[in-house]
Amino acid sequence: MAEILAVRDAMEQALALLNAGAVVAIPTETVYGLAGDATNGAAVTRIFEAKGRPRFNPLIAHVADIAMAERIAGFDPLSRKLAEAFWPGPLTLVLPLREGAGIHPLVTAGLDTVALRMPKGFGGELIGRLGRPLAAPSANSSGRISATTAEAVAADLGPRIKLVVDGGATPVGLESTIVKVDADGLHLLRPGGIAAADIEAIAGVRLRRGATGIQAPGMLASHYAPRAAMRLDAGEVRAGEALLAFGPARAEGWRDAVAIKNLSERGDLAEAAANLFSFMQELDRSKVAAIAVEPVPFDGLGEAINDRLARAAAPRDEPLAGA
Numbered sequence: 001m002a003e004i005l006a007v008r009d010a011m012e013q014a015l016a017l018l019n020a021g022a023v024v025a026i027p028t029e030t031v032y033g034l035a036g037d038a039t040n041g042a043a044v045t046r047i048f049e050a051k052g053r054p055r056f057n058p059l060i061a062h063v064a065d066i067a068m069a070e071r072i073a074g075f076d077p078l079s080r081k082l083a084e085a086f087w088p089g090p091l092t093l094v095l096p097l098r099e100g101a102g103i104h105p106l107v108t109a110g111l112d113t114v115a116l117r118m119p120k121g122f123g124g125e126l127i128g129r130l131g132r133p134l135a136a137p138s139a140n141s142s143g144r145i146s147a148t149t150a151e152a153v154a155a156d157l158g159p160r161i162k163l164v165v166d167g168g169a170t171p172v173g174l175e176s177t178i179v180k181v182d183a184d185g186l187h188l189l190r191p192g193g194i195a196a197a198d199i200e201a202i203a204g205v206r207l208r209r210g211a212t213g214i215q216a217p218g219m220l221a222s223h224y225a226p227r228a229a230m231r232l233d234a235g236e237v238r239a240g241e242a243l244l245a246f247g248p249a250r251a252e253g254w255r256d257a258v259a260i261k262n263l264s265e266r267g268d269l270a271e272a273a274a275n276l277f278s279f280m281q282e283l284d285r286s287k288v289a290a291i292a293v294e295p296v297p298f299d300g301l302g303e304a305i306n307d308r309l310a311r312a313a314a315p316r317d318e319p320l321a322g323a
């Protein structure tokens with residue numbers, strides 16, 4: 001069973017485990033990551049095994065600084081501008097992989113591109129001390145809801161890993177926004193913890209969505225799946241349903257809901273993002289059969305919140321690939 005150590009006590013043990021090719025769950029500002037040395041094939045294999053993640057779904061390589069990122073990938077001017085504006089932070093850039101960069105091919109699933117991100121806080125410090133990039137998908141079993149607390153990581157992956165570094169609840173609560181620059185422009189591959197409009201404000205160009213043929217390979221329809229069925233944009237609560245609410249107004253019949261969690265009483269999207277995964281998990285743990293979800297606006301972080309809700313509500317007959 002994994003040991004849970006607070007951030008202030010965990011650095012040396014985390015380093016020792018990573019140097020030995022083991023995996024360690026670490027806090028980032030977005031969600032918890034299941035980290036392993038991105039240059040070590042055995043370590044990367046352990047990540048895929050612990051998550052039950054299909055090997056065709058590539059991982060994000062996390063770096064300590066832009067110098068480390070530039071040793072791994074080639075930066076076009078726009079990607080560099082975005083890195084300078086948003087790193088460290090919840091932005092992942094998909095970039096051409098440099099030959100001989102040392103990233104194990106399992107990390108990129110053999111692609112000639114690599115997804116890079118510089119995390120805030122403990123993760124960034126850990127990578128700096130290790131001196132090598134860390135491959136880290138979200139620290140959850142493949143297809144399940146991403147973990148935003150050390151307890152959620154331990155409950156899911158505890159028997160399969162040695163150490164969970166506890167940094168408290170992750171402040172952003174949604175995975176990073178993934179973008180890619182190519183000859184056609186700037187593409188949004190996954191909405192996430194930085195709103196599209198904030199990226200466009202720095203980039204000076206619009207983000208292109210969908211139909212690019214370069215979607216993040218892990219973005220299958222059913223993802224972030226709770227056990228309970230999810231019913232979106234609910235205007236009323238039906239018999240036996242729990243309610244995932246948003247804002248001050250209540251769906252009809254809310255008094256009969258078997259459980260209620262409000263993502264943000266005051267209708268604040270950043271607060272809702274931070275609460276989303278843990279509230280979905282909490283309602284799911286109460287063993288309800290179905291969760292009615294009140295409408296959440298699409299602006300700002302609402303795009304990523306609605307993306308995760310749609311995946312959580314998608315039919316489960318497709319294989320739960322991705323993570």
Ligand code: TXA
Pocket residue numbers: 028030031032033034057058059060090092094108111113114115117119136137138139174175176177178189190214215216217218219322323
């Ligand atoms: O906030 C986050 O991004 C968290 C924390 C731990 O950093 N990580 C995370 O990793 O969400 P993961 O593995 O759950 O999601 C990474 C996504 C996947 O959808 C994968 O398909 C995509 O990034 N991806 C990775 N490499 C790619 C590439 N070369 N081209 C396109 N998409 C890529």
Ligand code: MG
Pocket residue numbers: 137138146322323
């Ligand atoms: Mg994931």
